[in-house]
Amino acid sequence: MSKLLIGLMLVCISVSDSAWAAGSDELWEITNKMEMEGMPFAMPGQTSKVCMQKGKQNDPAQALPKDKEQNCKMSDVKMSGNKTSWKMSCSGKDPMTGEGEMISSSSSYSGKVKMHSADGDMNMRYEGKRIGSCDYAKDGPEAKFTAMKNDMDAKSEQERVKECKNAVDDDSYSHFFKPDCSWAKDASSKKVCANMACPDFRPQMCDRIAKKLSLGDDGYEEIANNKDAVKLAKECGPSYEKSTRAYCNRQLQAKNYGKLAAHCDKESKPLFDKNCAGRDYTAAMDSAYGPICRRYGKWKNAPADEGEQSDNGGSSAGSNPAKSILDGAKNLKGLFGF
Amino acid sequence: MRWWFLICCGCLSVIATATAAPLPFQVQASAYLVEVDHRIRWQHQINQRLAPASLTKLMTVLLLSEHYDSRQTVTISAAAARETGSRLGLRAGEVMRVEDLLAASLINSANDACHALADHIAGDQSRFVRLMNQRAREWGLQNTHFTNACGHDDVQHYSSVQDMTTLAHKVMAQPALLELMARRTLQIGNADGTRHFDLTNKNALIGRHEGAVGMKSGYTPKAGKCLVALVQRAGVTILLVMLHDTNRWWDAADILDFAYAQSHHD
Incomplete structure (x- = not known):
């Protein structure tokens, strides 16, 4: 909704009062006032100058947001004397519908637009009077929007x-x-x-x-x-x-084995093979090659390391993670007796 | 109905066994459990009854901590002096401070010091063993039974990774025990100062593996190489319990490094 509002404002309100190039188009001073339903107070009116193509002051398409992402379209445009009414809808990021009407002459106009969106209804009243000339191609809302x-x-x-x-x-x-x-x-x-x-x-x-x-x-x-x-x-x-x-x-x-272990795989691997693989953990870790010995993680068939008691080495009960699945299957088989 | 209930329970138990997450690489331990920040991450055969070797001493020191008075002294009994395996070489009649016997039991895994503590607490080892089994029952250690205070092999002396994990948690709540277990070396002496003993921690990870702060190792022919390892690194706490391994230290270092690395992926 807020982006759409900005789009509308860009159409209806000139964002700056910079110098206006002389031209064959018309410079208008526009005052508008917005009211949002549910808000306890009305927003103050804003006055600005807008460059319009000659005779377009009563073209309701002027009220459409120019932001292509909003994809706004006008429909049901009716003109009767100096009064114009229309409907509008935007199907872009902030979808909305609306209807408006205006009464215009060659030097002034006034009108209102009502918009309906997911955020609620909003009314805009506006009036304008011609105050001079300008160059639309340079100072028109589209040009200003593009410039901005x-x-x-x-x-x-x-x-x-x-x-x-x-x-x-x-x-x-x-x-x-x-x-x-x-x-x-x-x-x-x-x-x-x-x-x-x-x-x-x-x-x-x-x-x-x-x-x-x-x-x-x-x-x-x-x-x-x-x-x-x-x-x-x-x-x-x-x-x-x-x-x-x-x-x-x-x-x-320099035999900086810590740094070698940290950054130099090509140099560390031969040192690991020569000084770590198969060695007792404490001997390997207490040697200068300790950092390199840890670099390559685990290896198999390391010799028995020291024990707390002086008996012979323990028997291997090498386990396999898959064994638990087999055990489970065996248990299941036993449970159902097949 | 009851029969079906039993079958369903059996199925669930079998499925739980089959789907328990083992480590994604091969280790030599018959049973193990790895906790990261008190959450079980990998486990294998955690309820299998296995010989616990010197991990038994975790129960011994926990019982000591119930009545611990560091100022007390103990006269070494003949039975304690006859202990085999890892030992200080204490002599019958020699007087030792309780705190030094505790240090020797934990750091050096000294069986004579451990036996002397059992004598000190219960009068003799057989009465102490009754106390150990009583606590095991009270603490819900369903796959644990002790026949001696220090971890010697015996058919009726067994525990499981699950039960050892329970004991490890109780040890973790005892800062004084953890402090001793973290010492790489320590010198103690007998009460009259006539003999000194240099203790070197049997837990090879202490001082070698980054963040290793303690617990206990053990070995007997039947138990193989056993380990409870506690690592605290960069705010991550890792507990490893493994029974009957043949490549204990390398396996432990790999598992602990792996667990630490994995903790950063969570």
Whole structure:
């Protein structure tokens, strides 16, 4: 309803009193007053200037919202002398119906429109008087509406650019991927969603990542510890893979097994195979290779580890999760005696 | 009607057994249960009666905590000094503080210290065992029966993962016990200070597995390798109870890491 109102107001009310271009069309001063049923007080009347095509002051189509999303149509237009009446309906996002009438002369008009929507009924009274000339193509409601939309789009883009610059400065890596806009159903939501991303700022972010990667271990780890950063770094080019190899070689030389375990699978795996697999847990974990030994999770056939008592090792009762299902089946079989 | 009711109950029981969620990877334990933040996540054969080995000592220390006075001393009996398996090497007639016997029982899983505590609480082990079984019944441990205080194998000495989990929860409510179980090493001595004992925690996860804060391990030939492990990491509490494993520490580390990782997907 509110969008529809804005649409109507845009038709009936000029949003600014900017200079009017001289032309062959007519500049009108319009005063309108809205009343909504159920509201304890009437909204104050508003006066504004509107540029109309010559002789169109008594065309009820002027009262239709110009927003295409509202899909408004006029019907049952009747003209009798200086009186015009009509019906209107909008089937867009905020559906409504209405009827209106006006009395007009070449220099003035007055009328009323009644609208019915899911939010209730609304009455609008309006009157106008011709006060000069203007250029409709430049100053008409459609032109102003388009100009306002363009202005809003420009402001929105400015905001997005500002956000994206901040995202680069703040290392907000997730901004640089195409957003999932499956939630957005209509055009405006899709646009809002699309504006949440900064794919066009990827070059700047890639440059920033490249600089971090050139800063040595700290810079590499800052990237490597962030999943989005790694994904983006890989998409930025081959420098991440190169940096990984250089970083891992440095850790291998320095025997930094914790860092190797965290970031260097290629170097860790052979060390795991050589120093961890099959070893006693305490011996493996107490060795320098402890972090690498934990990296690869479980393995089979590890030798017996220490026990609390000095007896021989216990017999294996290796279990299989599927065994419980088999046990269950056996129980069932026994229960029914087959 | 009654017959049908029994059949229905049987079916439900069988279905429950068949659909209980085991871990999605192979572990060597005959029975296990994993709780994450007090919610059971994976389990396998939790009511199977198995030898609990030194996990028995959880009941022993819980009974001690009912009458705990750290200032008291205990004179080691000949029976306690004769204990086998893991032991401190206490001598008959030697005087020990109760708090040191408790530490040795929990950290070192020392059977002589454990036996001495049983003597201290009930007069001798056989009377203490009656007390253990009485508590087991009171606490609803339906698949548990003890024949000794410290966990030696015996046909009539058994428990289940489910019942051990109940005991573990009771231990978790005793901060003093948890504090001892979290110690990697500790030095204790006899009452007159003539001998010292260096205790090293038999729970290999302590100090090696991130967030491992205690509980108890156990081993006998019949019981295999048993473990109750408590891990508190980044606000997540994981309790693992496993009986009769052959690859205990690696299995435990894998299960605990897996449980922690999974807790972030919930």
